[in-house]
Amino acid sequence: MQSRRRVPTQQxxxxxxxxxxxxAFLTSTGVGRTILHYGPKQPIFSxxxxxxAVFYIQEGRxxxxxxxxxxxxxxxxxxxxxxxxxxxxxxSDHPVRLSTATTVTDxxxxxxxxxxxxxxxxxxxxxxxxxxxxVVERYNRTQADLVDQLFNSSxxxxxxxxxxxxxxxxxxxxDTVVPQVSQETLAEMVGTTRSRVNFFMNKFRKLGxxxxxxxxxxxxxxLSVVLHE
Numbered sequence: 001m002q003s004r005r006r007v008p009t010q011q012x013x014x015x016x017x018x019x020x021x022x023x024a025f026l027t028s029t030g031v032g033r034t035i036l037h038y039g040p041k042q043p044i045f046s047x048x049x050x051x052x053a054v055f056y057i058q059e060g061r062x063x064x065x066x067x068x069x070x071x072x073x074x075x076x077x078x079x080x081x082x083x084x085x086x087x088x089x090x091x092s093d094h095p096v097r098l099s100t101a102t103t104v105t106d107x108x109x110x111x112x113x114x115x116x117x118x119x120x121x122x123x124x125x126x127x128x129x130x131x132x133x134x135v136v137e138r139y140n141r142t143q144a145d146l147v148d149q150l151f152n153s154s155x156x157x158x159x160x161x162x163x164x165x166x167x168x169x170x171x172x173x174x175d176t177v178v179p180q181v182s183q184e185t186l187a188e189m190v191g192t193t194r195s196r197v198n199f200f201m202n203k204f205r206k207l208g209x210x211x212x213x214x215x216x217x218x219x220x221x222x223l224s225v226v227l228h229e
Contacts, residue, residue, distance in 0.1 A: 019126075020124045020126055020127065021126075022124070022126050022127045022129075022130045025120065025124075025127060026056050026058075026110060026130075027058060027110070029110075031116060032112060032113035032115065032116025032117075033110060033111070033112050033113070033116065034110070034111045035058070035108060035109070035110055035111075036108070036109050036110075036111055037106075037107070037108055037109075038060070038103045038106070038107045038109065039103065039106055040103055040104060040105055040106060041102060041103060041104075042102065042103045043100065043101070043102050043103075044062065044085065044086075044101040044102065044103065044107075044109060045085075045086055045097050045100065045101050046097060046100045047066060047067055047097050047098065047099055047100045048096055048097060049096060049097050050095065050096060050097075051086060051088065051089035051094060051095060051096055051097050051114070052089060052113065052114050053086060053089065053111050053112060053113050053114055053117075054084060054085075054086050054087050054089060054090065054111075054112045054114065054117045055084065055085040055086050055101065055109050055110065055111055055112070056083075056084055056085075056109065056110040056112065057079055057080060057081055057082065057083050057084075057085065057107065057108075057109055058081060058107075058108040058109060058110055059081055059106070059107060059108040060080075060081070060103060060104070060105045060106055060107030060108065060109075060179075061078060061079065061080050061103070061104040061105045061107070061179045062078070062079040062080075062083075062085060062101050062102065062103055062104065062107060062109075063075055063077075063078055063079075063101070063102050063103075063104050063185065064076050064077040064078070064079065064085065064099050064100070064101055065099060065100050065102065065188075066098070066099045066100070067100070073188070074188050075185050075188040075189045076099065076189075077141075078104065078164070078165060078181070078189070079101075080167060082134075083134070084131070084134055085101045085109075086101065087131075087135070089114050090114065090117065090118060090121075104179050104181065105179045141164075148160055149191055154190055154191070154192040154196055154200070155200050155203075155225065156225060156226055157190040157191065157192070158186065158190045158192075158197060158200050158201075159200075159204070159209075159222050159223075159225035159226050160226050161186060161189045161190055162178075162186075162204075162210065162216075162218050162222060163218065163222060163223065163226065165178040165179070165181065165216075165218065166178050166218035168218075168220065168223070177215050177216070177217050178216050178217075178218055179216075180215060180216055181216070183197045183198055183201070204222065204225070207221075208221060209221050209222040209224075209225065210222060
């Protein structure tokens with residue numbers, strides 16, 4: 001009687017057993033990945049320098065700004081946990097940084113080398129899903145910012161900037177206490193003067209929409225300013 005030959009079964013790899021976890025990838029060190037810690041007002045990268053890494057903000061807030069050829073500086077965005085910075089380096093036609101990233105608070109940031117990020121996005125679909133969703137959200141926010149600048153009053157623009165700082169609309173509970181941001185920075189974001197920002201901040205406080213005395217608190221009632229026609 002002919003005996004059957006037993007074919008050895010292939011053991012699943014660790015990757016097949018556990019699968020790729022984007023959250024673990026973005027919160028731990030590894031090949032091409034380093035966690036960096038910064039204090040407030042420290043540069044992560046600067047406009048014009050060689051772009052060779054993507055940064056993922058784990059904790060803290062980061063300010064993105066640009067400087068014109070005439071030397072005028074403008075704040076274009078404030079980023080927080082779960083946001084990427086410097087992702088433009090993945091485009092082959094952007095060899096240098098187009099903006100400057102500076103910490104607003106204490107920050108923990110994952111630095112991912114350009115080659116490692118490109119490799120992971122190509123091989124791990126779960127990570128590319130997370131990244132594409134972020135890029136689309138960032139694009140939509142940029143479009144909304146443009147509409148805001150074109151059609152809304154400076155009062156509405158300030159209210160929207162404060163709500164974004166408090167991360168209203170993000171997953172999870174919003175932060176009612178937000179990092180202290182200077183009125184000069186808010187004025188740059190809104191496209192108005194510091195005196196106008198000061199006027200509206202006092203107005204919002206009197207109406208109970210915000211509170212600031214050492215720390216800035218933003219309440220959901222501020223949404224009424226944005227939604228009011």
